[in-house]
Amino acid sequence: MLEIVAQAVINGLLIGGIYALVSIGVTLIFGVVKIVNFAQGEFVMIGMYVTFFLATQLGMDPIVSLVVSMPLLFLIGVGVQHFLIRRVLGLNDLPQIFLTFALSLLILNVALMLLTPNYRTLHTSYSDAALHLGGLTVPVAKLIAFGVAMLLSAILWVFLHTTDLGRAMRAASQNRDVAQLMGINPHRVFAVALGIALALAGAAGSLLMPFYPAYPMVGQVFVLMAFVAVVLGTLGNVVGALVASLLMGIAESLGIQFIGADSGLIVVFLLLLITLAVKPSGLAARS
Amino acid sequence: MRQQRRKFLKGASKAAVAAVAAPYVMRGYAADPVNIGGLYPSTGGMAQIGQGCVVAAKMAVEMVNNAGGVKALGGAKLNLILSDVQSDTTVTRTETDRLISGNKLTAVHGCYASALTLIASEVCERAKVPIITGSSTDQLNKGRHFTFTPFARASQFARAQLQMAKLVADKPKVAVVFENTAFGTATSNGLKELAPGEGVEIVMFEPYSAGFTDAGPLINKVKASGANMLFSVSYLNDLILIVRTVKQVGLNIAINGGSGGFVIPDFYKNVGKAAEGLLGVAHWNHDVNDAAEKVNAEYKKRTGEFIFEYAGGLVAQTYMLVDAMERAQSADPVKVRDALASLDASSGYAAMAPGGKVKFGPDGKNVYGHPVGVQWQNGDLVSVFPKEDARKPLLKT
Incomplete structure (x- = not known):
């Protein structure tokens, strides 16, 4: 029994790491730029395909391809901020919502057209490998993904708390007007925030590829969990999103194990509702 | 000059009318193309199988048309009108409605996915247009008259x-x-x-x-x-x-x-x-009989892959519809429905099914239907x- 619980927690924690990469990106953009990026899942999808083609065309290992997918997505993020989001920032909420929503639909349908809806899977040497610890199984690919996800989250935390640019981003997220008065260039800060958020999505894509099939709609599977994590962990709070993602992964896995395989999401949303009833601003809110 | 031209035009138009109308006059009905509706999800979560179905649906119509169309209708060609039901039940309802009300349809095939097919079948029943489907849910065989399921349940x-x-x-x-x-x-x-x-x-x-x-x-x-x-x-x-x-x-x-x-x-x-x-x-496999192997070869030429059950099955379904039209000698949906109800195929493309026989019972089930x-x-x-x-x-x- 204990073994089953432990295995369920391990499974949940491992997938929670992936949720974290996606949700940290969403929450970072929301915190700094005050815009909800509905297209975050599609950027995960782009990361997956970049990784897939690097592997099949150049034989590059998915983990190594992080050095391509992250900078590439960073540049896309800067471009999206500079050419699209910047134009709607002064406007009210609707154009902002429609912009990222339209971007999501556009990327999705272009991918369907160019890449077909077929599934593409990578088989790496560690794709089907697992560590067996007593009766417990830890899949290697997921363990690597989790480890890298936690490492990237830690680097981001250090960046936000120790560098000038990081502090500027936090300042802009706390009060944009005051930050501007203090001499912070908001557009530079916003561009970096978008870049980092998308780079994290790209990392999620690369890390998923060894054990998850790529297809144009794949982003939507993960983005739903990411949005829940963002709300659960308090909007705009990076650490909150990380903790919420891991909790949700575990809750989902335990739900599947002990309630029913179709109630993973039910448990997650129950967790969300209860949290919101007790702490309306999410787990990381200061009361 | 003008006179002559007018005369020429008159003569020419008469000749043209006669040439075009001849087969209808002789046979007494119109050889307009026969409209067949194809409802498949080519976008959304079910798009992968749906798109393969679309390739097969087009291929089936080409095969029929290249072999001379529907002979009892003066060689009328099949005209496939495809509609993307987007893997969504609400879209399926509106698209099926739109397809039927916007076109003179003889029959419909689709949607492969059971959840979508149940909706499409309801709309077809109400509009009295026959629908033939590879969907396997038994719910399609309850209280329906225009729904036909040639394969295993x-x-x-x-x-x-x-x-x-x-x-x-x-x-x-x-x-x-x-x-x-x-x-x-x-x-x-x-x-x-x-x-x-x-x-x-x-x-x-x-x-x-x-x-x-x-x-x-x-x-x-x-x-x-x-x-x-x-x-x-x-x-x-x-x-x-x-x-x-x-x-x-x-x-x-x-x-x-x-x-x-x-x-x-x-x-x-x-x-x-x-x-x-x-x-x-x-409910179908590419090696069930020789006809299926032939269809498989043609599909492989187009896509590089073997033809999977839904795609292969719907080629057979297209030929079942043609068989019904030949016997009904009509493109009228209700008459084609009646002819489908009395279908009894044991050779050719219409009989491509495990066991090689298709005959519908009163519930629209193929009485010989079984899976492989x-x-x-x-x-x-x-x-x-x-x-x-x-x-x-x-x-x-």
């Missing part, structure tokens, strides 16, 4: 799977996991009902919501159940994750992947060698069950 799939289980293990202890919509629920309920009679013990029976991020928790549960065989009633992406996770966990268990996502070429491409020896069931058991062998999907349909022996792995 979900309830029959279950018996075949259970009988195959006994060929693989002496005492099968089966874990059943299924996606919780119409397709998965219908198939797995059949399994549950029939298992005791077939002497198969079900040790786990678990619905899951399709499109999960991780199969780990589900496989964890299967492992804990002590099953020696896993029946998975799933769409493709879930099944890929399930099979890969079973290998990862090192669980030694025979897998029956059912139909749907399991019996399409992409399954093997994604799962690779781990797919070898896995069992499944299909299939197995992945050397990258090909081979019919291995029952004996009379088997093309190669079932391998115990």
Whole structure:
């Protein structure tokens, strides 16, 4: 029994790491730029395909391809901020919502057209490998993904708390007007925030590829969990999103194990509702 | 000059009218093209199979037209009007409505996915347009008059799977996991009902919501159940994750992947060698008879892959519609419906089905309909069950 619980927690924690990469990106953009990026899942999808083609065309290992997918997505993020989001920032909420929503639909349908809806899977040497610890199984690919996800989250935390640019981003997220008065260039800060958020999505894509099939709609599977994590962990709070993602992964896995395989999401949303009833601003809110 | 031109025009137009009208005058009806509606999801979550269906639907119409169209209608060509139902039940309802009210349709085929087909069938019933479908849910055979299902029903799939289980293990202890919509629920309920009679013990029976991020928790549960065989009633992406996770966990268990996502070429491409020896069931397979092999060769030429059950089945369905039109000598939907009801095909493309015979009962079921058991062998999907349909022996792995 204990073994089953432990295995369920391990499974949940491992997938929670992936949720974290996606949700940290969403929450970072929301915190700094005050815009909800509905297209975050599609950027995960782009990361997956970049990784897939690097592997099949150049034989590059998915983990190594992080050095391509992250900078590439960073540049896309800067471009999206500079050419699209910047134009709607002064406007009210609707154009902002429609912009990222339209971007999501556009990327999705272009991918369907160019890449077909077929599934593409990578088989790496560690794709089907697992560590067996007593009766417990830890899949290697997921363990690597989790480890890298936690490492990237830690680097981001250090960046936000120790560098000038990081502090500027936090300042802009706390009060944009005051930050501007203090001499912070908001557009530079916003561009970096978008870049980092998308780079994290790209990392999620690369890390998923060894054990998850790529297809144009794949982003939507993960983005739903990411949005829940963002709300659960308090909007705009990076650490909150990380903790919420891991909790949700575990809750989902335990739900599947002990309630029913179709109630993973039910448990997650129950967790969300209860949290919101007790702490309306999410787990990381200061009361 | 002007006079002459007018005269020429008059003469020419008369000749043209006569030439065009001749066959109709002779036969007494119009050889307008016959409109056939094709409802398939070519976008959204079910797009993968849906797009293969679209390729096959176009191919079937070309085959019919190149062979001279519908002969009893003066060689009328089939005109396929496709509509994307976007993997969504609401869209399916509006698209089916739009297709029927906007075009003079003789018949409709689609949508492969049961959840969508049930809706499309309701709309067709109300509009009195026949619909012929590869969808396997038994609900389509209740209280409907314009709905025809030429292939095995979900309830029959279950018996075949259970009988195959006994060929693989002496005492099968089966874990059943299924996606919780119409397709998965219908198939797995059949399994549950029939298992005791077939002497198969079900040790786990678990619905899951399709499109999960991780199969780990589900496989964890299967492992804990002590099953020696896993029946998975799933769409493709879930099944890929399930099979890969079973290998990862090192669980030694025979897998029956059912139909749907399991019996399409992409399954093997994604799962690779781990797919070898896995069992499944299909309502149609590309090796059921010579006609099917021919259709398979043509489809392979176009796509590079073998033709999967829904795509192959709908080529047969197109020929069933043509057979009905030939006998009805009409493109009128109600007359074609009546002719379908009396269809009795045992040769040619219209009879491409396991067993090679198609005849509809009053509930729209093919009275000879039964599934084939299939197995992945050397990258090909081979019919291995029952004996009379088997093309190669079932391998115990």
